[in-house]
Amino acid sequence: MPATPTTVQHDSVGAMPEGVELPLPPQNLSIDEERQVRKQELAAAFRLFARFGFSEGVAGHITARDPENPSAFWVNPFGMSFSQIRVSDLILVDHDGTLLEGRRPVNNAAFCIHSEVHRARPDVVAAAHTHSLHGKAFSSLGIPLDPITQDACAFYEDHGLYTDYRGVVNDTEEGRRIGVALANGKAVVLRNHGLLTVGASVAEAAWYFITMERSCQAQLLAMAAGKPTLIDPDTARMVRDQISGPLAGWFQFRPLWDQITRQEPDLFE
Numbered sequence: 001m002p003a004t005p006t007t008v009q010h011d012s013v014g015a016m017p018e019g020v021e022l023p024l025p026p027q028n029l030s031i032d033e034e035r036q037v038r039k040q041e042l043a044a045a046f047r048l049f050a051r052f053g054f055s056e057g058v059a060g061h062i063t064a065r066d067p068e069n070p071s072a073f074w075v076n077p078f079g080m081s082f083s084q085i086r087v088s089d090l091i092l093v094d095h096d097g098t099l100l101e102g103r104r105p106v107n108n109a110a111f112c113i114h115s116e117v118h119r120a121r122p123d124v125v126a127a128a129h130t131h132s133l134h135g136k137a138f139s140s141l142g143i144p145l146d147p148i149t150q151d152a153c154a155f156y157e158d159h160g161l162y163t164d165y166r167g168v169v170n171d172t173e174e175g176r177r178i179g180v181a182l183a184n185g186k187a188v189v190l191r192n193h194g195l196l197t198v199g200a201s202v203a204e205a206a207w208y209f210i211t212m213e214r215s216c217q218a219q220l221l222a223m224a225a226g227k228p229t230l231i232d233p234d235t236a237r238m239v240r241d242q243i244s245g246p247l248a249g250w251f252q253f254r255p256l257w258d259q260i261t262r263q264e265p266d267l268f269e
Contacts, residue, residue, distance in 0.1 A: 025201065025250050031068045038064040038125065039074055039087045041202035041253075043267040046076055047260050049130060050083035052210065060130030061110035064202050065118055071095045073118055077104035086269045095119055116175030117182060117198065124198040126205035135195035138216035142191045145215055147236035148228040152215040154208070154244040156236040159187040186244065187212055203257065204249030211252070 026037060042064045054060060060082070063073040072094040076085055091102025095115040099106060117127045138145075142163055147156045162181035166174060178196065182188040186208055187197040195212055199205030222228040231239070243252075261267070 023251065023254055025247070034067040036087075038067065038202055039090055040268060041206070041257070042074055042076075042090060042126075043085050043087045044257055044260050045128070045202055045206035046082040046085040047264055047267050048206065048210070048256050049128075050081065051260070052132070052213070054130040054132040054209075054213070055082045056131035058107065059109075061107055061114065062126065062128040062130075062202065062206065063110070063114040063118065064126045065124070066092060069094070069100075070122070072100055073114060075106060075110055075114065077102060078107040078110075080104065086267050088269055112172050112175045113178060113196070114175070116172050116179045117196070120176070120179030120182070121184075121198060123200065124205075125200050126202040127196060127198045128205045128209040129190075129194065129196040130209070131194050132209075132213045134217035134220060135189075135213050136193070138220055139189050139191050139194055144189060145212070146219060146228065147231040147233075147239075148222055149215065149218055149231075150239055150243070151211050152218065153231060153236045153239035155185075155187055155212060155215065156233075156240045158240060158244070159185045159189065159212075161189050161191065162193075163191045165190065165192040186249075199249055200246040201250050203253035204246055207249045207253040207256075208244075210256075 029037065042062060045062050049055065058079045061075055063075045066072045066074060072092055074090045074092055077089055077091050080089060091104060091106060092100040093106045093111060094100055097111045113129060114127050118124060144159060144161050145152050145155050147153045160181040160183050162178050164177060178188060178190065182198065186199065187195060190196060195209060197205050197208040197212055199208060219228065
């Protein structure tokens, strides 16, 4: 089904003169064109995650399912700085851990987690997980995000909680359990570990990680200051439906995409 502007897009800009259009994801692409779009968004997302300070040594990964081979995904090479990743640096790995394309190895934890998340959610194109500061801190509480702000409402009744941390993920069984905890949501809080988000595009998954990390920060600050006031359930659900979804997530990522691609065009190499 072709993408159409969401209610929140129209409500945000009001009436538009004839000939003025809102940006929409590219449509009717060939397999090669779709692969290129996913890889470009993947490289851009890594550069942005570096700017946001989401990297922590060699930890962290974002994956994009290959449009021709759904049982394989593109991912960052193990041990490469997020800030230097280019399209040509990305590697392709299948769900059995076989390196199909690339010159560097895959992070085993990335394979163990993402292969099972992609296997559990055939509707998902991309998944993002890093050891971001506020996501790590919030995950230690072992609680879900509360609807205390408009932005946090995007995750209301739409994210899971994984409470069975067993060290560095080195087996696909734990990845499978994370997939179960994610269920049909857009994200999961991994207790004592961090956050994981998914999306129908790399842009959507990356945006949800960015805004979930900041929502965790907001809740930590609010809890430190006092007892946050919750948005009522009906309003939280309404806001969630207004500001989230595949198109809304893609659209929210656009300003960041424009910024990073103009300032760091070498990511396209």
